[in-house]
Amino acid sequence: MTSLFLLQLLNGVQFGVLLFLIAAGLTLVFGIMDFVNLAHGVLYMVGAYLMAAFTMITGSFAAGLLLALAATLVFGLALEFLVFRRLYERSHLDQVLATFGLVMIVNEGVKILWGTAPLTVPMPTLLSGSIPLAGPLQYPVYRVAIIAAGLVTALGLWLVINHTRIGMLLRAGASHRSTVSALGVNVSRLFTLVFAVGAMLAGFAGAIISPILSVDTGMGESVLILAFVVIVIGGIGSIRGAFLGALLVGVVDTLGRSFGPILLRTIMDPAAASQTGRTLAPMVVYILMAAILFARPAGLFGRNTS
Structure with a gap:
């Protein structure tokens, strides 16, 4: 049982790191730009598809990753220039409707380009082994690399936001956007930078998870819902909050799905416990969210505007 708990805990951390890469860009866009972007998940999906395409073309995981990041960045900037900047001054309802429509358009475009069959990305040889954890327990090196990449990204974002001039402007823009604009800061350029970073992070998440999960259309919708739960x-607007929230959601969701049926077997027969556990497991993160919002309505590190 201890080995299973350790294994699932690491899986939860890895899932949390993946959620952070998606939620970090989403919370910046929402917190600084006050823009509700339901299409953020398609950037995650497009990143995965581009990773599959470029890896197949180049035959190199590293080259495919670099090209996928660059292409996702360009794709995100194109969406910002052609669609999103026309919605910044519109109501949240208009933003929701427009970005939801964009989700369907991009999903259909992906089907036209790559078809409906799931794609796979080969595991890089250098990261294809396992490392011993405790006794006979082994953990894939690639999952450890995902955790490390997420932690390095989180550290980099923290340094940029808290110790650079750009970070100062981002923090100021999140709190007093009109004041920052009055001081001569090009808010439009700031918005473009924020969206570019968010797009690249989402694409990065899709690219690095593609050797583990099958790449298919619609893969961004379910993870987008959890990303909203995270922020x-x-x-909203807190990178530190996104990081801790993502780890909480990742660990609680993974442990809940793994140990929920096991715990229920102490009070129910195995068949009923298994069925009830599968039904209740997806609800655990939303119960967690409700409990945290009851205690802190603005979130763990949100600004209380009341």
């Missing part, structure tokens, strides 16, 4: 728990 609500952590506090």
